[in-house]
Amino acid sequence: MLLQVSHLQKIFQTRFSKEKTVALQDVSFSVEEGEYIAIMGESGSGKTTLLNTLATLDKPTLGSVILNGQDLTIIKENKLAEFRRTHLGFIFQDFNLLDTLSVRDNIFLPLVLGRQKVRIMEQRLEKLVPKLNIADLLNKQPFELSGGQKQRVAIARALITQPELVLADEPTAALDFKNSEGLLALLEEINDTGQTILMVTHSAIAASHAKRVLFIKDGRIFHQLYRANREASKFMQEISMTMTNLLGTEVR
């Protein structure tokens, strides 16, 4: 087992009011190595809080997140950045590329921060380039790229550290339909090479490319679907139906 999330709880409380907002409530699930999981939910369902907790950007109120035997919730503050850099890869909704760096340097960024040797950085990049089809982009500046290209670069940056887990936050939200399709196909391919991916999304199309979909609402996970060997389009129908049911019936 790669990732074990157990009894996660997150309560937000503003300093001056007694009102508490429960963002996550007793969330437990686990992820096997090589899995591709989508966590689906409406906005406000707690999925972003969950992702932030997994990404160590946020600390849970209760519960634990164990990645490869290490509990992320007890890592010291000053070790967190290093942990993120070495164990996790990030793909963001709005790409988060640095304008000041060329595409190549953007991809190198986490390795440079980890004081990796130049030779190794170049070797790893060489391996990624054909997979992501970014050979022509390397010497450009981020502002010269289209959204789809930017996201491919962001994926390269996430993969170059060879992370145990790639976390993707609505990776298709800023892309048009065609680019979204291409990107989702790409993520599937990457997953096929054995890379574990955890994606958060509200799009049924995006979720339908995953191997397993967890549904989250009001801070609880209460349903999951396996894709098995179905076509993405078939799987999407089931996801859509599930979502409709979820929204239709009050869970409480």
Added chain:
Amino acid sequence: MFYVKLASRNIRQSISNFLPFGLSSVVMFLMNLMIATILFSPSLKKLPGAGNFAMLLGLGLTVLTVFATIFMIYSYRFLLKRRTKEFGLYNILGLKKRHIVRISILELMMMFLATVVAGTVLGIILAKFLYLFLIHLIGESYFDLQWSPLAVGIVTAIFACIYLLLMIISNISIHRQSSLELLKNASKGEKEPKSRIILALLGLVSLAIGYYLAVTVVSPLDALTKFFIAVLFVIFGTLLFYMSFTIWLLKRQKKNKNYYYQPKHFITVSGMLYRMKQNAVGLANITILVTMTFVTLATTVGLFSSINGFLGDYFLRNTLINVNTTQQRSIEFIDQVAEKNGLALNNKIVYELSNRLTGAMNDGRFENKQNLANLTAVNFMTADTYTQLTGNKIHLRENETIAYPAVGRFHESNVRFWNHTFKVKEKISEIRNFPSTSMMASNWLILIVNSKEQIQPILDDASKAAGNRYKMGYDTTISADLTAKDAKKFQKVLSYYRVNGNDPIKRINDSETKIEQDDRGEAKTIAGMPPTFERYDDMHEQMTSFAGGFLFIGLILGFTFILGTALIIYYKQISEGEQDKRSFEILQEVGLSKDEVRQTIRSQVLLVFFLPIAVAVVHFGFAFIMIQKLISLFGTTRFNLLLLTSIGTIAVVAVIYYLIYKQTSRAYYRIVER
């Protein structure tokens, strides 16, 4: 009315944008008002040397006005840039550009009124305070600084012009942009700047020329003429330096992969490179302002602080009497007059020099040319006089001389006057009981020769070359200590006598000929000159008032320059903070810890902090050579004191600069870490 409401609401709501602009406006107004108030104050005329002082103030006011104009434009463009989005929104929501322009003009008018009111009120309060300070510097107590409506009126008019200019700028820039452009943020992507080797070379060459001009200055007057040319070259060179050379350097660092791909260098180098193009101008401005602050303060502080030393060098005793004839006749005459009037001259030092030859010294050849660049005054001294002053015996052959360059440099092995050539046997750096400085702006060279027989032919040739109708000869300087009462009386008595070389000394009945040392017109010389009379105390008072006034203006200008620097740095920090905010968020998500972020920011900030200071110090190092010469124009030649005051000034300015940087960096951190 609607627009007025909108405009005033705009100012109130985005006060954080308007505040720096308003602040710089008020401060510039205040500084101009200060100088104008003193300039138009009726008491100014009562000051000794009021003409000089008024001229200095006028110059100061001009410099400040130019500076204020440039600076206000800079601040306003910054303000406009931050508000483009707001204006774009108005445009989309249905306001015509004409209306937007009207709003911005109304805003400017409100700012103008606020500036005048706040500036005048603060000005009245500050004037009293500054006045006390000025009086302390000048050492006068009857100076009364009044609030003058005329000064307020003139400065208000100046600022009305500046604001009119701003309105035109706002009109043009709003009309030029399309509404979509207005709405879009200014954060468009930018291509990495190309390194332009030609510009880099041009910048270096320009700097080199400016520096070369500074280094090769030979005399104070030369410095005066070359100073402004050198300044222009250096300003131009600085701008090009930041625009190209630094980019080239950073690019080279980037090419070195083992250096570049290290966490600290990686972010710093790429960030600087990305920013260099847009910030070259800002950095150049800061550098030039800092250099200007250094130069202004060092010059004025140096001038002020070296008065005492200079006068100490010049006045061997508290009174100098110069008589235009030989030593023997002079002493006889002076002693006789003193005895008759019952005056006591104590601790007398007497020496005789040939009349002064003024011309150009080229490779040891004296030419009868009044060339400003290497103007040199030459006086001959006999070996006997030298021995009498110092007690040292010297032996010189007929064609030998000992050179004493009291002001300026002299390295030649031969020195030639028309067809008389002397071999320079020795060069000395001081003569005991002899002044080591002069009141002249030019270089001053003393040549010690065997006897008067070698001197007279040269004096005759000089007289012929200048077309003079009188014969050149010798004059004698008597330094002695006199009480103030005796000195006054003596000066009056002496003013009735006329002396000209070997002619008999005459006594006349009216003394109206002005007693000024350099007032040696031909007719007057032939008629005979009264002995000149100089007092330490008089000179001290005069120079203190002059240098004090100079220092006062220097301090005001220096303060304004520092303030300008502060505001530019503040603007830079704010705009960079907004640009960098996102970058640092991303860096943290990708795996840079908060501490590392802080370290990176610090190293980036320090680099930007040190670059202008370092460049400014280098600039100043070269300017120092010129300043030294320029100051000696006013009679100061003390190298060590000037060096010390300069270093002190740089240290003080650097500390202030650092404090400013620290304060404004806080603004940066706040934005980035929010």
